[in-house]
Amino acid sequence: MSMQGGEEMEFGKQIKKLRQEAQLSQEELAERIYVSRQTISNWENDKSYPDVNSLVLLSETFQISLDKLIKGDIEVMKDVIQKEEIEKMNRYGGIxxxxxxxxxxSAVPLFMLLGVWAPIPWGIIWGIAMYFAFMLEK
Structure with missing residues (x-):
């Protein structure tokens, strides 16, 4: 997760850092936002993610905006989605x-082998190529 200092940090690590800066134990933070200590531990270890109500309470507890609290996570998600899109486009481009x-x-060999029936398999091949051309344009 991208913080203002330029360091990469995951959401769980950010919660832990903010909790420690506020000099709160997991138990104390859990009491303030009405969850269990185990829930805080799960968040800090990236085993689960807070719901919206918990995010609001975390934001209030640490006195930072929701945007700053989750912005880095959103940026990481955007990067992952962008990489997936690039991989998909490369795959479609190859196909x-x-x-x-x-x-x-195959056009000439198909016409030589199949005669009047050649447009059927050739049309299927061409149709698949056009399908992936269309997918690349999206």
Whole structure:
């Protein structure tokens, strides 16, 4: 999670850091936001994530805005989503390229082998290429 100092930090580590800066034990923080000590531990170890009500109470307890409390997590999620999108586009681009090459290379052999029936398999190959071209344009 990106903090103002430029350091990368996960949400759980941020909660722990804020709790320690406020000189609160897990038990004391748990009492202030109406959850169990185990819940605080789970958050700090990134085993679970606070619900909206708990986020508001954490924000009030640590006297920071909700935006600052969760902003880094949102940035991390955006990075993950962006990387997934790039991987998907690369995969679609590879399939599109292969199918386009296959449709170009297979046209003559298919017509020689299948005669009037050649447009059927060739059309399927070309259709798959166009499907992935469309997916790349989205």
């Amino acid at each position: 599109y390229t292969m199918m386009l090459i296959a449709s170009a290379v």
